[in-house]
Amino acid sequence: MANRKLTKCILIGSLTAGSFIAGTYFEKNKLWSAHLNLKELQNFPALPIFGTVSAATAFSPVPADSNVSRVSQIMKYGFPGLDNVRSFDDFVLSYDRRNRVAHWVFEHLTAEKVKRNDTVDRSKCEFKPDESVHKFFRSENYDYKGSGYDRGHLAAAGNHKCHQKHVEQTFYLSNMAPQVGVGFNRDSWNRLEKHVRKLTRDYTNVYCCTGPLYLPK
Secondary structure: OHHHHHHHHHHHHHHHHHHHHHHHHHHHHHHHHHHHOHHHOOOOOOOOOOOOOOOOOOOOOOOOOOOOOHHHHHOOOOOOOOOOEEEOOOOEEEEEOOOOEEEEEEEEEOOOOOOOOOOOOHHHOOOEOOOOOOOOOOOOHHHOOOOOEEEEEOOOHHHOOOOHHHHHHOOEHHHEEEEEHHHHHHHHHHHHHHHHHHHHHOOOOEEEEEOOOOOOO
């Protein structure tokens, strides 16, 4: 009986070790193949090191037809979090009621969507509180008055030029974060927004996730 148990343990151990060695060999060869193919990759901006993003996999294919919901297109690769998620016509956000700004804002950009539309007038847009948020947790314009900070867009107004309504929705205060004006919001941040839009020249689909960064004083 003891010999049979010992034989069984040895057999199980051998199978485990064999599986581990085979898996290690397979992964090493796959990684080496990826290295060999690096020269074949096109020189696109922001291209992942091996040409794919293994940590972000589409949970379902999104057809190109217009019957697919806009939220499904925007959130094709999943939600970063599910706290107080709110969907607008052309972007999705998760609202942080404690700090009264978004945890994150997600956008799906294409060359067609960021193209200039002469019928859209940004000057008609006004910063306004998001009344879908309870008044105890919503941000108001007076929160920024005299603070020294700009109401900085997370989903950029320039990313949503297809329709007037889309641009106007980016002016909800739930899509704002306090930003230093000169040197950041009006300069470096603006350049970053333009860079993201330029990516649509090289990529059919650009997914942009934006959120605030909190640093200790």
